[in-house]
Amino acid sequence: xxxxxxxxxxxxxxxxxxxxxxxxxxxxxxxxxxxxxxxxxxxxxxxxxxxxxxxxxxxxxxxxxxxxxxxxxxxxxxxxxxxxxxxxxxxxxxxxxxxxxxxxxxxxxxxxxxxxxxxxxxxxxxxxxxxxxxxxxxxxxxxxxxxxxxxxxxxxxxxxxxxxxxxxxxxxxxxxxxxxxxxxxxxxxxxxxxxxxxxxxxxxxxxxxxxxxxxxxxxxxxxxxxxxxxxxxxxxxxxxxxxxxxxxxxxx
Amino acid sequence: xxxxxxxxxxxxxxxxxxxxxxxxxxxxxxxxxxxxxxxxxxxxxxxxxxxxxxxxxxxxxxxxxxxxxxxxxxxxxxxxxxxxxxxxxxxx
Numbered sequence: 156x157x158x159x160x161x162x163x164x165x166x167x168x169x170x171x172x173x174x175x176x177x178x179x180x181x182x183x184x185x186x187x188x189x190x191x192x193x194x195x196x197x198x199x200x201x202x203x204x205x206x207x208x209x210x211x212x213x214x215x216x217x218x219x220x221x222x223x224x225x226x227x228x229x230x231x232x233x234x235x236x237x238x239x240x241x242x243x244x245x246x247x248x249x250x251x252x253x254x255x256x257x258x259x260x261x262x263x264x265x266x267x268x269x270x271x272x273x274x275x276x277x278x279x280x281x282x283x284x285x286x287x288x289x290x291x292x293x294x295x296x297x298x299x300x301x302x303x304x305x306x307x308x309x310x311x312x313x314x315x316x317x318x319x320x321x322x323x324x325x326x327x328x329x330x331x332x333x334x335x336x337x338x339x340x341x342x343x344x345x346x347x348x349x350x351x352x353x354x355x356x357x358x359x360x361x362x363x364x365x366x367x368x369x370x371x372x373x374x375x376x377x378x379x380x381x382x383x384x385x386x387x388x389x390x391x392x393x394x395x396x397x398x399x400x401x402x403x404x405x406x407x
Numbered sequence: 408x409x410x411x412x413x414x415x416x417x418x419x420x421x422x423x424x425x426x427x428x429x430x431x432x433x434x435x436x437x438x439x440x441x442x443x444x445x446x447x448x449x450x451x452x453x454x455x456x457x458x459x460x461x462x463x464x465x466x467x468x469x470x471x472x473x474x475x476x477x478x479x480x481x482x483x484x485x486x487x488x489x490x491x492x493x494x495x496x497x498x499x
Binding site: 192194195196197281282283284285286289306307308309310312313314329330331332333334335337341343348375377379380384385386387388389 | 414416417418420421426427462463464466468471472473491493494495496497498499
């Protein structure tokens, strides 16, 4: 369907981008993207994807807004402490772009409940805040053949990767083992998840529009020194998720 | 002995108090031992396990290629190489 006059105006700045254009805009309108987490990363990703005109946007988070969220989760308001983040984010996104079909999911995603969701969402943006959830997303994407746009932060550092676990290396190939749990919370200055969330949204736009994406690489952002480090990831034969003898090697 | 650049991240960076060091050595293992000894307080326990192997949650890359944590003594380095030492992170 051709773009309406309103749509041409709303998206004029991105329609003019080489590689997006009206063809890319149509792909965005037909795309379904699921954002796991509605915190520092997830709210930023969701806001940019809604603004860009992604057709259907799911976002999942079981949490309520807490005071300590507000140094970085800038779409929320102090007066809304204690309210469900998915409800608050839905309200913000609806005001931003009423044409996006929103699916707020007030739940903790795991490989089990993500499975059925991946029938309609082939693209998952991982914005969760713990290793357990992240590896569940990875497993679900392997099982369902989905694409995982991984982003994470610690202090002034961030990590970004676009993974297609069925075809290429998965998160478990990149990180077979996790560090001992941190004492307390992850330190994070507000703008750092802003940068990484924006980068995740950029990767989603490129994936949807069919532009070359940053597949199979882990990019480390060191915002203290303002440098990046790019690592080529390889599929590991012994990977317990996607390897030949993987315990979970049962695509469903 | 080759002089190479070592870049460290997250808790390792926090404990060492720096993100980058120029160190001399012949192998990645030699460099990591020097790195651990360069801190004001000994950080060997963060970097190595009880058997002396590099803790398995760290990813090591030499010139952007991942190297095997169990074979750091076989990984020879040359002048100008860059070694990165980082764990996965999970904050969101």
